[in-house]
Amino acid sequence: MKTSSLPPSPRGHAFWLFGLSGAGKTTLADLLVAALRRDGTPVLALDGDTLRAGLCAGLGFAEAGRTENLRRAAEVARLAVDSGLVVVASFITPLEAHRRLITGIIGAEALSLIFLQAPLDLCQHRDVKGLYRQARNGQVGQMTGLTSPFEAPTRADLVLDTANRTPEHCLAELLACVRDRTGR
Numbered sequence: 001m002k003t004s005s006l007p008p009s010p011r012g013h014a015f016w017l018f019g020l021s022g023a024g025k026t027t028l029a030d031l032l033v034a035a036l037r038r039d040g041t042p043v044l045a046l047d048g049d050t051l052r053a054g055l056c057a058g059l060g061f062a063e064a065g066r067t068e069n070l071r072r073a074a075e076v077a078r079l080a081v082d083s084g085l086v087v088v089a090s091f092i093t094p095l096e097a098h099r100r101l102i103t104g105i106i107g108a109e110a111l112s113l114i115f116l117q118a119p120l121d122l123c124q125h126r127d128v129k130g131l132y133r134q135a136r137n138g139q140v141g142q143m144t145g146l147t148s149p150f151e152a153p154t155r156a157d158l159v160l161d162t163a164n165r166t167p168e169h170c171l172a173e174l175l176a177c178v179r180d181r182t183g184r
């Protein structure tokens with residue numbers, strides 16, 4: 001087998017934002033991606049809705065489908081990290097086993113797990129996508145926090161209190177974490 005003779009690229013880093021639906025993943029990922037791009041940092045943004053529309057189309061929301069969705073997302077993130085990109089990933093990532101799985105694929109040294117902490121009541125009140133209401137009406141099954149579990153993390157590299165802090169405050173904390181982990 002012919003092996004690649006390409007010179008190695010500098011390693012990137014994956015920032016993996018996780019938490020309940022409505023916790024603020026999309027909001028903060030968008031702010032972070034915009035800030036990094038303004039500074040000229042090459043970024044790959046990955047999120048559940050985009051992946052489920054293509055690479056992960058057809059996977060369900062039962063545990064096996066969620067695990068496979070996250071496994072594929074982590075494999076893509078790893079390829080991007082190996083190519084020197086900063087990855088901003090936003091996925092609910094509900095179980096500790098999922099967090100271990102992605103850590104195993106990407107590698108702990110190239111991954112920062114960022115927990116977006118907001119109580120279920122507040123997320124239901126925000127209900128940005130109307131999913132909680134639909135789940136309460138029986139129109140959506142396996143809704144994380146209601147009919148599907150979300151395990152509080154036992155560890156995270158950063159916890160953002162999105163219930164009590166503004167998005168701008170959380171972005172500043174995220175950018176400090178990026179500087180810390182990547183020097184950018």
Ligand code: ADP
Pocket residue numbers: 019020021022023024025026027028126128161162163165166167168170
């Ligand atoms: P998710 O992607 O996790 O489902 P969204 O980003 O779509 O969540 O929605 C989060 C909602 O909470 C938005 O309406 C956002 O404006 C609001 N919000 C209030 N404070 C924060 C914060 N500190 N960080 C992120 N979102 C916040």
